[in-house]
Each structure stands twice: as structure tokens, then as C-alpha cells.
Amino acid sequence: MTQMTLQRKLSILSDAAKYDASCASSGSVKRSNLATGGIGSTEGSGICHSYAPDGRCISLLKVLLTNFCVYDCVYCVNRSSSNVQRARFSVEEVVGLTLDFYKRNYIEGLFLSSGIIRSPDYTMEEMVRVARTLRETHRFGGYIHLKVIPNAAPELLAEAGLYADRLSTNIELPTDSSLETLAPEKKPSAIRTAMAHIELKREESRPDGKLEGKRKPTRLAPAGQSTQMIIGADRATDATILGRSAALYSGYGLKRVYYSAFSPIPDASSKLPLVPPPLMREHRLYQADWLIRFYGFDVDEIVSGGEDGLLDLKLDPKLAWALRNRGQFPVDVNRAARETLLRVPGLGVRVVDRILSSRRHHRLTLADLARMAGSIDKLRPFVEADDWTPGGLTDDAKLRGKLTPAPKQLELF
The missing domain is CATH 1.10.150 (DNA polymerase; domain 1)
Structure with missing residues (x-):
């Protein structure tokens, strides 16, 4: 059997990573301990573009460690029963690609996720090895975002936060019942436990003492944690989706909830809808999310006028609220x-x-x-x-x- 080339692996595993929307670098800070003599700064194929709070476009190498997976989530193109070409990077290959892309000025950081191989612990350990090698061996000071594998050992999650600027644990679907139906190997309680553990460790890593006007940043995952919800794969309303998001923000200190409109996949299960939701629905959810986080709106105010708990697709949610409350x-x-x-x-x-x-x-x-x-x-x-x-x-x-x-x-x- 001919060995797969690195370029072919990159093509497969960057394409497989495109469905993860939670790729952002906002909130990251330069790793001053690595700045002197180090590689990388937070200031083609596999490259995604994110935006910092000041509007800067930040390019990241966005790949999966592997698209092999022992789970069979029906909404995922990389599920175990899916007929897709599989590939797997070694730790050294991901490290080499990241450094090579950075030195060519293609990227400013790495976004790394993975299918589950062997076990959650084994997969998480391999991802941590990538980040640790970049930071300690190559003194890489650029941005690193690691996807958390629920059910991995707490000490692995804590170690991931030492090397990553941001961690993300995908909630996957808006309701526990939908997750149990469409991804039976994944347990909602395990996802929430991972989020809670990360937030606890982040708080414990916060330096003592007061910072003028706000709390001091954490040493562990200083850019915080985020999550992603797939929209339109189940019957959850916008009210349900936003209610879950509000609970995640208040309960786990999340920086962002990302909304990803379900996209039909080959050989899809009959449990999934045949038609994807309109992209405008995803857009309206982002607008509503913004209102909750920065404008003082409650979920009930935003969706109270929506038909069957859905946002108005023709008007942005603030304007729709104003017209209902003249x-x-x-x-x-x-x-x-x-x-x-x-x-x-x-x-x-x-x-x-x-x-x-x-x-x-x-x-x-x-x-x-x-x-x-x-x-x-x-x-x-x-x-x-x-x-x-x-x-x-x-x-x-x-x-x-x-x-x-x-x-x-x-x-x-």
C-alpha cells in the first residue's frame, strides 16, 4: 500500500476541519515568556481566518489530527460508519506544518481538533503533545486553540490549558435529548463536566491581587473557552438555542458560543432533516447572542414575538424587538x-x-x-x-x- 503524502493528508484533514466554526483568536495575549528568541506572534490549504477584537484578521492553520473516529454521531461526516477517505497526522507532522507555515508568513497560529482514536485520553494526550512540543521544544509564541475531548482525564485538560490560548468543548446540539438521539456515545454530562473543570482550573490559575478595573487574566487558557452548537439538525427552536447559550455563558464563563447551520452529509441518517436551515437563521442567532452578551437583553425579550419560538428572518432582532415595543x-x-x-x-x-x-x-x-x-x-x-x-x-x-x-x-x- 502506497504511503499517503503529507500534502494529501493536509488536504483531507483540513477539509474535514471546516465544519468546526469555533475557530477564533479574540482575547488572546502575547506569550511574553516566549517572546524573546521564540517563534510566532498573535499580533492555502488548511488556513482559516479569524478576527481579533480590534478588527485584525488572524490566520490559523485549521486541521484535524485525524478524521478516524470511534464514535458514530449521525450528523458528522467523519462518523465511524461514514464512507470518507481517512488520514492521520503524527504529532511531528502537525508541529512541522505549523512551524513551516508560520515561517512562510501564512499563519499566526494553530487550531487543532481530532476524531476520537483509541480513547478520549489517548486522543487528548496526542493533541497536548503537539502544543507542548511547539511551546517547549520550538518556543512557539503564536496562538494555539485546542479542541477538548470530553471524558479525557482532568489533568490532561489542565495541561492543555497550560499550552493553549483557548480551549473549546463543543456542546454539539441544543438539547440533551437531541444529543442522546443523534450522538449516543457522547454524554451531555461529560461535556458539561469538562467545561466546568476547565473554568475551575482557569479561575485557580488567576494571579492573586487586583487589577485596575477588572480581574487579572488567567494563566491557563488566557483567551478562555468556547463551544459550538449545530443548528437545524433537530427541532430545537431559537428560544431553546438561546436559552442554552445564556446558561452556558453564566454557568461556565464561556467567551463565545458559535452557531453552525447543519449541512446535509453523504449517506445521511433518516433521523436528519433533508433540507438545511436557511443561513439567515444562523446569522440572526449570532445577532441575538450579541444582544444578550453586550446589550442587556434577555432571551424572552428577543424571541417573545417570534412564531413558534423562532427569530424573525427578515429583521435583525433588535429592530424586531423595537417594533414590538414602540x-x-x-x-x-x-x-x-x-x-x-x-x-x-x-x-x-x-x-x-x-x-x-x-x-x-x-x-x-x-x-x-x-x-x-x-x-x-x-x-x-x-x-x-x-x-x-x-x-x-x-x-x-x-x-x-x-x-x-x-x-x-x-x-x-
Whole structure:
């Protein structure tokens, strides 16, 4: 049998990794202990692009250690019963590719996941070996994101956090019952236990003492942990999905929940839907997630007007909420509190902060808002300014139609 080339392995295992959406580097910090004389900085095939909080695009080598797997999750193209070509990297091959890609200026870090081979412990140990070799042997200071294998020994998870900037444990599906039906080898309790253990160890690794304005960062997985939910593979509503996300944020200190629209796979089980969900549903969930994390909205507020617990696909969730709650508008931009301004359609966090800063010096006009927000089409019906009041526009029966955008490229808000 001809031995598979490294290039062919990369082609197979980078393609197999594309279904994992939880590939991001936001929140990472430069590893100062490796900066002097080390390789890599957080500042083709297998390369994915993520974005830092300041808008920088960060390129990562995104691969699986192997797409062999002992599990038979019906929604996964790499399930044990799937008829796909299999490949497996050695630890040394992943290390070599990461260093080679970095030195060629293709990437700034590594995202590594894997199918389950032999056992969770064996698989997790191999992934930790990759990260440990990069950090200790090659003094690699770039970004590393490792996928956690539930049921792996707690000490392996803790060690992974020593070398990785971020860890992620995929919750997979929105409900325990769906996971038990579609991925019977995976136990919801094991996934939550892994998340809880990581968060506990992260807190224990936080340096003593107070940091001005916020807590000191952790030494273990300083960029935190994230997870991913597959959307549309079961009958879970958006209300159920967002409710699970809110519980994960509050219970396990997650940095992000990623939503991945189910994509039909070859030889799919009859348990799966024949038609994938619209990509707009995934987009609306991200928008709603943002409202929960940064805008002070509760899940019940966001989905209360949705049919059967689903978000409105035609309008972003903040605008949909405002149209259902017109009695709370218009909002006076020269007097309203920050939490009230954040609920105004068209006003993001940064724009609200600019409003609060600017109104200390002069009363704001509609032109001032236009300069800050860029567009005032959404704002007009919902705000009062020094020279503007919407009058009956707020209660216009045709307002929804006027504000429903024509189909175009997706935007966050």
C-alpha cells in the first residue's frame, strides 16, 4: 500500500476541519515568556481566518489530527460508519506544518481538533503533545486553540490549558435529548463536566491581587473557552438555542458560543432533516447572542414575538424587538441612560459611548447622530434629538415594511 503524502493528508484533514466554526483568536495575549528568541506572534490549504477584537484578521492553520473516529454521531461526516477517505497526522507532522507555515508568513497560529482514536485520553494526550512540543521544544509564541475531548482525564485538560490560548468543548446540539438521539456515545454530562473543570482550573490559575478595573487574566487558557452548537439538525427552536447559550455563558464563563447551520452529509441518517436551515437563521442567532452578551437583553425579550419560538428572518432582532415595543420610544439621545440607548435600533456600543461623551459638551442634533452612526435610517423613528422628533413616525402602521431591508450581504446590526 502506497504511503499517503503529507500534502494529501493536509488536504483531507483540513477539509474535514471546516465544519468546526469555533475557530477564533479574540482575547488572546502575547506569550511574553516566549517572546524573546521564540517563534510566532498573535499580533492555502488548511488556513482559516479569524478576527481579533480590534478588527485584525488572524490566520490559523485549521486541521484535524485525524478524521478516524470511534464514535458514530449521525450528523458528522467523519462518523465511524461514514464512507470518507481517512488520514492521520503524527504529532511531528502537525508541529512541522505549523512551524513551516508560520515561517512562510501564512499563519499566526494553530487550531487543532481530532476524531476520537483509541480513547478520549489517548486522543487528548496526542493533541497536548503537539502544543507542548511547539511551546517547549520550538518556543512557539503564536496562538494555539485546542479542541477538548470530553471524558479525557482532568489533568490532561489542565495541561492543555497550560499550552493553549483557548480551549473549546463543543456542546454539539441544543438539547440533551437531541444529543442522546443523534450522538449516543457522547454524554451531555461529560461535556458539561469538562467545561466546568476547565473554568475551575482557569479561575485557580488567576494571579492573586487586583487589577485596575477588572480581574487579572488567567494563566491557563488566557483567551478562555468556547463551544459550538449545530443548528437545524433537530427541532430545537431559537428560544431553546438561546436559552442554552445564556446558561452556558453564566454557568461556565464561556467567551463565545458559535452557531453552525447543519449541512446535509453523504449517506445521511433518516433521523436528519433533508433540507438545511436557511443561513439567515444562523446569522440572526449570532445577532441575538450579541444582544444578550453586550446589550442587556434577555432571551424572552428577543424571541417573545417570534412564531413558534423562532427569530424573525427578515429583521435583525433588535429592530424586531423595537417594533414590538414602540411604547418605549422615542428615546431622547440627550437624556437617556446608557442601557436605554443600547436598545435603540442602529446604535451600537461604540456609538452609544460616543453619544454619552459628546452630550456632556453640547446637545446632539440629528446631524450629530448621522456623523456618529453613519446611517440614520433605522434611528429616525426611535429617537429624539435637539432638532428632531419623529412625531407619528414611531407608530406608523407601515413602519415595518419601510424598515425591512432588501436582500443583501449579511451585516451584524
